[in-house]
Amino acid sequence: MAASQTSLSDTSVIRRARKPLKARQRESLWFYLIISPWLIGLLLLLAGPMVYSMYLSFTNWDLFSAPEWVGLDNYIRLFTRDRTFGSAIGNTFIYTFLYVPLNIIFSLAIAYLLNKHLPGMRFFRTVIYLPYVVPVVATTMVFRWVFAPDNGLLNGFLGAFGIDGPAWLLNPSWVKFALVIMSLWGVGSSVVFLLAGMQGIPSELYEAAAIDGASERHHFFRITLPMLSPVIFFNMIMSIIASLQTFTQVYILSADPNTPNNAIVMIIPYLFDNAFRFNRMGYASAIAWVLFVIIFVFTLLVIRSSSAWVFYENEMKR
Amino acid sequence: MNRRIGSAEALSTYLVLAAISVAMIAPFLLMVSISLAGDTATVQMDFHLIPQEFNFDNYVRVFTTPNIDIGRHILNSLIIVAGSIIGQVVVSSFVAYGFARFNAPGKNALFLILLGTMMIPGAVTLIPQFALYRALGWLGTFAPLIVPNFFGGAFNIFLIRQFIVRLPAELDEAARIDGVGPLGIFWYIIFPLIRPIAVAVAILTFQFNWSWFLEPLLYLQDANLMPLAVAVRTLSATTSAGATPMWNLVMVSSMLLTLPMLLVFFFGQKYVFEANISGGSASIK
Numbered sequence: 001m002a003a004s005q006t007s008l009s010d011t012s013v014i015r016r017a018r019k020p021l022k023a024r025q026r027e028s029l030w031f032y033l034i035i036s037p038w039l040i041g042l043l044l045l046l047a048g049p050m051v052y053s054m055y056l057s058f059t060n061w062d063l064f065s066a067p068e069w070v071g072l073d074n075y076i077r078l079f080t081r082d083r084t085f086g087s088a089i090g091n092t093f094i095y096t097f098l099y100v101p102l103n104i105i106f107s108l109a110i111a112y113l114l115n116k117h118l119p120g121m122r123f124f125r126t127v128i129y130l131p132y133v134v135p136v137v138a139t140t141m142v143f144r145w146v147f148a149p150d151n152g153l154l155n156g157f158l159g160a161f162g163i164d165g166p167a168w169l170l171n172p173s174w175v176k177f178a179l180v181i182m183s184l185w186g187v188g189s190s191v192v193f194l195l196a197g198m199q200g201i202p203s204e205l206y207e208a209a210a211i212d213g214a215s216e217r218h219h220f221f222r223i224t225l226p227m228l229s230p231v232i233f234f235n236m237i238m239s240i241i242a243s244l245q246t247f248t249q250v251y252i253l254s255a256d257p258n259t260p261n262n263a264i265v266m267i268i269p270y271l272f273d274n275a276f277r278f279n280r281m282g283y284a285s286a287i288a289w290v291l292f293v294i295i296f297v298f299t300l301l302v303i304r305s306s307s308a309w310v311f312y313e314n315e316m317k318r
Numbered sequence: 319m320n321r322r323i324g325s326a327e328a329l330s331t332y333l334v335l336a337a338i339s340v341a342m343i344a345p346f347l348l349m350v351s352i353s354l355a356g357d358t359a360t361v362q363m364d365f366h367l368i369p370q371e372f373n374f375d376n377y378v379r380v381f382t383t384p385n386i387d388i389g390r391h392i393l394n395s396l397i398i399v400a401g402s403i404i405g406q407v408v409v410s411s412f413v414a415y416g417f418a419r420f421n422a423p424g425k426n427a428l429f430l431i432l433l434g435t436m437m438i439p440g441a442v443t444l445i446p447q448f449a450l451y452r453a454l455g456w457l458g459t460f461a462p463l464i465v466p467n468f469f470g471g472a473f474n475i476f477l478i479r480q481f482i483v484r485l486p487a488e489l490d491e492a493a494r495i496d497g498v499g500p501l502g503i504f505w506y507i508i509f510p511l512i513r514p515i516a517v518a519v520a521i522l523t524f525q526f527n528w529s530w531f532l533e534p535l536l537y538l539q540d541a542n543l544m545p546l547a548v549a550v551r552t553l554s555a556t557t558s559a560g561a562t563p564m565w566n567l568v569m570v571s572s573m574l575l576t577l578p579m580l581l582v583f584f585f586g587q588k589y590v591f592e593a594n595i596s597g598g599s600a601s602i603k
Contacts, residue, residue: 034504035413041466049442056445124338128339130580134579135531138572145352188342192591196591245441251531255551255555267441291441
């Protein structure tokens, strides 16, 4: 972001020096005219709705009669009396804290293997990326059969090693792991980002380290990992934000009467049910704002912690 | 890393990658296998990774069976996707042109707001937007799914702006001297030059809208208007208690949902990888 800002101010310095006042005003006018579609969308579809949603979270509203002001009641109920909401938060956190680190570890390992200069790597890269483009709806459909208790693909595989696999989607303590495994099938997207990052690391660094007699493990932990940390950081923020908003898989699986719903309910599916099944628009808006705060806090924590573990190349030059 | 790789290391690398690839491909194979299963096997839920039967007529039945009518749902998806692509490509490019080529007080702040909006969870605007579209009488039409694209998308605007900034400003300058106005410069100079990134945006918009689930489910309300992604899940939900879904036909529909994504990926991966990586690395530095 710093780079884009510098380029913004660079051009403005040059232009401002050259142009008379009137031309500058005309340029401003053009700027606002050209970006007006986005500005209008920002006000009508984002800022306006956000303010309204904030207001709704302090009301009871069934969509048909006028909203009724109830102050902090919705929030108080969420945190003191609503046990399903507690489960929704717990499940979402467990899923996120399992998926995000595992996704980083697996994608790092796979990218590391793909980065070896061996023939055929392009083929493996494509195969590993493919699952990521499958729509979640289709993924969920097929993974019901991957996870089927008796004749499922996964338990069949485990059975070959004499392991008696659990009932996965039907078992309250395993269903979240099943969701994590399903999401990890799409690890290829992170792999591609990390691989691009690895290929951008200057080879002189490795050559210099090799002269100093550094081992393969040193190469990975002292050069590759620090140089990749900005990519990992970006990946981590995006995957945390996405995981906290998991919806489609949970919505589809919950429709099955055999699914342990309490073990699978997450924040957005619970919001959806409240708003569009029970017409509790105010209550659902309060859930939305709790989620907003959760996402904001997590993003902030990751950004705050980043100075300790994210390494930027230009830091060296200072 | 120009290290020489020993044959033992090469062999173990290949073995691990092959194992991972098998795990990645197996669910695809299972999808194909179930989609070719006969009705008897489906009722008994007797599915295998390696296809035991080859009922290719399943792929015809989803089109000819009246209460499935997958053709209609594919058409619905295509309408939503086409409308969204036109909106995103044209409007996002135009707004990006504004951010890349014009200076004005407040521009830097607006650009930061643009980046910030990408972090806002859709949940906080979902209910008011639903109320808005309801008040406009748009529920049960494609409008709530298509029209918002004509206000541009933050990520796309950002991607295209990064691209335009790298185009030489002399091009604009030369046209300006020839008396071409700002709109003409966009249409005749910038728009033709940003084709690679416009293609990437079109592909990303396709991928997003083709698999989109929540909002279509919410806004369309009429089963006949549902896009393919929602229709697949409707087909998988049992209609009457005790009845098993036609899993073979569900998987045929899942295949039809997946194949266009694979095709677009194969033809467009070059554009998307470049765009994602330049956008991604630009935003983290």
